[in-house]
Amino acid sequence: xxxxxxxxxxxxxxxxxxxxxxxxxxxxxxxxxxxxxxxxxxxxxxxxxxxxxxxxxxxxxxxxxxxxxxxxxxxxxxxxxxxxxxxxxxxxxxxxxxxxxxxxxxxxxxxxxxxxxxxxxxxxxxxxxxxxxxxxxxxxxxxxxxxxxxxxxxxxxxxxxxxxxxxxxxxxxxxxxxxxxxxxxxxxxxxxxxxxxxxxxxxxxxxxxxxxxxxxxxxxxxxxxxxxxxxxxxxxxxxxxxxxxxxxxxxxxxxxxxxxxxxxxxxxxxxxxxxxxxxxxxxxxxxxxxxxxxxxxxxxxxxxxxxxxxxxxxxxxxxxxxxxxxxxxxxxxxxxxxxxxxxxxxxxxxxxxxxxxxxxxxxxxxxxxxxxxxxxxxxxxxxxxxxxxxxxxxxxxxxxxxxxxxxxxxxxxxxxxxxxxxxxxxxxxxxxxxxxxxxxxxxxxxxxxxxxxxxxxxxxxxxxxxxxxxxxxxxxxxxxxxxxxxxxxxxxxxxxxxxxxxxxxxxxxxxxxxxxxxxxxxxxxxxxxxxxxxxxxxxxxxxxxxxxxxxxxxxxxxxxxxxxxxxxxxxxxxxxxxxxxxxxxxxxxxxxxxxxxxxxxxxxxxxxxxxxxxxxxxxxxxxxxxxxxxxxxxxxxxxxxxxxxxxxxxxxxxxxxxxxxxxxxxxxxxxxxxxxxxxxxxxxxxxxxxxxxxxxxxxxxxxxxxxxxxxxxxxxxxxxxxxx
Amino acid sequence: xxxxxxxxxxxxxxxxxxxxxxxxxxxxxxxxxxxxxxxxxxxxxxxxxxxxxxxxxxxxxxxxxxxxxxxxxxxxxxxxxxxxxxxxxxxxxxxxxxxxxxxxxxxxxxxxxxxxxxxxxxxxxxxxxxxxxxxxxxxxxxxxxx
Numbered sequence: 002x003x004x005x006x007x008x009x010x011x012x013x014x015x016x017x018x019x020x021x022x023x024x025x026x027x028x029x030x031x032x033x034x035x036x037x038x039x040x041x042x043x044x045x046x047x048x049x050x051x052x053x054x055x056x057x058x059x060x061x062x063x064x065x066x067x068x069x070x071x072x073x074x075x076x077x078x079x080x081x082x083x084x085x086x087x088x089x090x091x092x093x094x095x096x097x098x099x100x101x102x103x104x105x106x107x108x109x110x111x112x113x114x115x116x117x118x119x120x121x122x123x124x125x126x127x128x129x130x131x132x133x134x135x136x137x138x139x140x141x142x143x144x145x146x147x148x149x150x151x152x153x154x155x156x157x158x159x160x161x162x163x164x165x166x167x168x169x170x171x172x173x174x175x176x177x178x179x180x181x182x183x184x185x186x187x188x189x190x191x192x193x194x195x196x197x198x199x200x201x202x203x204x205x206x207x208x209x210x211x212x213x214x215x216x217x218x219x220x221x222x223x224x225x226x227x228x229x230x231x232x233x234x235x236x237x238x239x240x241x242x243x244x245x246x247x248x249x250x251x252x253x254x255x256x257x258x259x260x261x262x263x264x265x266x267x268x269x270x271x272x273x274x275x276x277x278x279x280x281x282x283x284x285x286x287x288x289x290x291x292x293x294x295x296x297x298x299x300x301x302x303x304x305x306x307x308x309x310x311x312x313x314x315x316x317x318x319x320x321x322x323x324x325x326x327x328x329x330x331x332x333x334x335x336x337x338x339x340x341x342x343x344x345x346x347x348x349x350x351x352x353x354x355x356x357x358x359x360x361x362x363x364x365x366x367x368x369x370x371x372x373x374x375x376x377x378x379x380x381x382x383x384x385x386x387x388x389x390x391x392x393x394x395x396x397x398x399x400x401x402x403x404x405x406x407x408x409x410x411x412x413x414x415x416x417x418x419x420x421x422x423x424x425x426x427x428x429x430x431x432x433x434x435x436x437x438x439x440x441x442x443x444x445x446x447x448x449x450x451x452x453x454x455x456x457x458x459x460x461x462x463x464x465x466x467x468x469x470x471x472x473x474x475x476x477x478x479x480x481x482x483x484x485x486x487x488x489x490x491x492x493x494x495x496x497x498x499x500x501x502x503x504x505x506x507x508x509x510x511x512x513x514x515x516x517x518x519x520x521x522x523x524x525x526x527x528x529x530x531x532x533x534x535x536x537x538x539x540x541x542x543x544x545x546x547x548x549x550x551x552x553x554x555x556x557x558x559x560x561x562x563x564x565x566x567x568x569x570x571x572x573x574x575x576x577x578x579x580x581x582x583x584x585x586x587x588x589x590x591x592x593x594x595x596x597x598x599x600x601x602x603x604x605x606x607x608x609x610x611x612x613x614x615x616x617x618x619x620x621x622x623x624x625x626x627x628x629x630x631x632x633x634x635x636x637x638x639x640x641x642x643x644x645x646x647x648x649x650x651x652x653x654x655x656x657x658x659x660x661x662x663x664x665x666x667x668x669x670x671x672x673x674x675x676x677x678x679x680x681x682x683x684x685x686x687x688x689x690x691x692x693x694x695x696x697x698x699x700x701x702x703x704x705x706x707x708x709x710x711x712x713x714x715x716x717x718x719x720x721x722x723x724x725x
Numbered sequence: 726x727x728x729x730x731x732x733x734x735x736x737x738x739x740x741x742x743x744x745x746x747x748x749x750x751x752x753x754x755x756x757x758x759x760x761x762x763x764x765x766x767x768x769x770x771x772x773x774x775x776x777x778x779x780x781x782x783x784x785x786x787x788x789x790x791x792x793x794x795x796x797x798x799x800x801x802x803x804x805x806x807x808x809x810x811x812x813x814x815x816x817x818x819x820x821x822x823x824x825x826x827x828x829x830x831x832x833x834x835x836x837x838x839x840x841x842x843x844x845x846x847x848x849x850x851x852x853x854x855x856x857x858x859x860x861x862x863x864x865x866x867x868x869x870x871x
Contacts, residue, residue: 303862573862574865
């Protein structure tokens with residue numbers, strides 16, 4: 002079954018490729034080190050070399066940024082050319098003969114490297130980039146064994162460090178002026194204040210006037226910097242790359258499920274860096290995903306706790322806690338039990354908790370995040386996932402954002418919108434608030450009533466949207482809450498149906514805010530805690546529910562609350578029994594991102610103290626309560642996942658969601674949609690602390706403070722976004 | 726060599742005498758149990774901790790002076806229970822015991838204390854002063870970023 006579905010997907014792709022190949026212009030013949038290769042015209046020599054596996058040394062060239070050609074490290078010899086040629090900037094020509102390893106090329110590289118090292122400090126032993134430094138590696142591979150610099154006479158260049166905020170540390174003397182960070186800031190992060198001043202020896206990178214690097218993607222300049230000029234403040238002087246272990250995992254701090262690499266040593270998590278995944282995050286991650294991990298080391302729940310007779314929570318043993326909970330679970334009747342799950346949970350623990358409640362004849366399991374229950378609601382998967390896929394955002398020629406600010410809700414997805422804004426004439430419309438987005442958009446109003454106008458073709462944007470070849474609606478999950486949510490969803494379904502006719506797009510895409518939300522809806526959780534308010538419950542199980550949607554006033558006064566999670570926050574504060582659980586860096590977990598792609602996270606470190614992996618805790622509760630769940634290890638619970646929804650075990654694939662037509666038939670078409678759908682995250686300061694991990698992170702608190710202070714900075718100005 | 730010595734009877738007589746001086750077979754067995762030797766000597770002095778110090782120059786030098794610990798410590802005796810002035814006599818650092826020659830004391834010198842690390846309740850247990858890698862939440866605590 003698995004194979005068949007994959008086969009279908011690749012067949013569609015093949016057709017696309019075939020049709021693309023038919024229109025492709027004639028290939029160009031190039032010889033690289035005597036090896037003949039046919040490449041597309043317009044390709045650079047460096048890219049052509051990469052095709053035959055010849056790696057050209059480079060500093061300024063970066064796959065995902067524009068070409069600068071200023072480091073000169075990629076010099077190659079081209080036959081009939083007197084001078085060496087910068088291969089990153091030179092397009093291939095028919096019959097070109099390139100030599101990448103001749104004496105001429107080696108001498109040229111050696112010269113470039115000598116100039117580079119003339120003005121680079123010899124502080125590798127105290128430099129954070131040491132061991133993962135491009136300059137270090139290439140100096141060994143391509144440099145000379147001696148330099149001619151007479152520092153006694155000439156002196157070394159020194160540059161004052163810049164203060165660009167609490168996240169990125171600068172040591173500008175180490176800068177080799179590759180301008181990767183400048184291009185990243187201008188193209189991807191849309192922070193045009195970052196640039197160069199001066200010329201030649203005096204060229205400096207910086208913000209002219211000292212200011213905060215006001216971007217939700219600022220951490221990525223640490224990764225793209227080929228030397229140690231831009232490093233992480235959090236990771237400063239912490240470890241060397243050869244002493245650390247790396248675990249490839251999935252990020253849970255936003256719903257895109259960015260791929261990350263967790264660096265850890267001696268059971269301590271040290272940093273997070275992105276892992277390349279062209280389908281999801283390319284090679285970027287947001288600052289929260291990168292820096293909020295210091296929040297995993299404070300305010301942790303390390304032992305089970307029980308609220309004593311005096312009303313105080315006191316540490317207890319696992320045995321006491323499990324027996325207390327199991328007794329309450331048994332004695333409470335089925336309709337008086339409920340479970341509420343937060344947004345950071347893995348599917349394993351969600352399935353175990355639902356199974357546990359089902360064993361006690363209760364279906365009262367719900368998520369904190371709301372979603373319409375009427376008109377198909379979460380019963381039809383196409384209603385709540387990002388149907389077209391994140392990568393397809395780039396192909397869209399008109400995008401309508403409803404009640405979402407992707408810049409702060411999903412920074413890597415927003416980077417794609419920004420990319421297509423720069424390189425295509427995509428038209429973007431926004432319903433919600435006029436928030437800080439890093440592209441120009443047509444503002445259609447705060448009220449969802451503007452959807453009606455788009456539907457009826459009223460207004461400039463509605464016309465371009467109706468005529469678009471690949472229209473895309475991105476609706477924030479937050480806009481779909483409450484009574485009006487179902488009506489808004491219904492309206493958007495009508496709009497999507499109208500636009501998708503005869504096109505190869507689904508149009509309607511829901512952008513979730515929580516990494517665990519799609520997974521929870523996939524395994525059958527009810528969205529929203531409205532049911533709790535109707536009938537007060539006596540036994541409430543909170544699984545990482547920390548957003549304060551549930552409090553004592555919603556419940557029976559005698560209600561018994563169990564909190565399972567990793568941080569002491571809103572949930573733990575009201576609990577009668579606390580089970581210490583594991584964070585996403587500490588457990589094997591399956592996460593379904595907003596496009597419905599199931600991904601596996603791996604543990605980098607073990608849960609601290611007496612904390613345990615979440616699904617195992619629930620399994621233990623079930624056993625003590627006398628109704629053991631039928632899985633004992635990870636393999637068996639994954640088998641159970643596979644039974645419930647086979648796509649959960651098909652990692653990395655998107656499961657296409659049919660029944661869009663049926664969803665439309667079920668859609669609620671009546672009801673007022675005249676509500677304000679402004680997203681909660683409107684400006685940069687809102688971005689940093691949105692979940693329990695980042696709320697406890699020191700660096701995120703500092704970044705938020707810096708962003709707020711930046712608003713007072715008289716030199717900070719709103720950037721003007723121009724297409725390239 | 727006398728006949729007695731040749732037959733080894735003098736050894737038996739010596740043993741009989743020692744047994745007599747110690748105070749009977751029962752006392753000998755007790756002493757062997759506590760000290761692993763059956764030695765007698767002249768009592769040179771006592772200290773305030775109840776230790777008794779003996780000398781018998783029939784034995785060769787390091788073994789001719791010894792200490793007998795008070796009954797209350799029983800088997801929990803330890804070399805550190807000997808105060809420094811008697812330690813120097815026992816180890817032949819001085820010729821005369823502190824009962825004969827008053828040891829030099831300074832007003833700042835502290836009282837002798839034995840090494841208590843053999844007692845489970847009194848021993849020093851080292852602990853780490855570095856911050857733990859992960860800090861626990863205590864109920865009611867808010868994150869502190871100052």
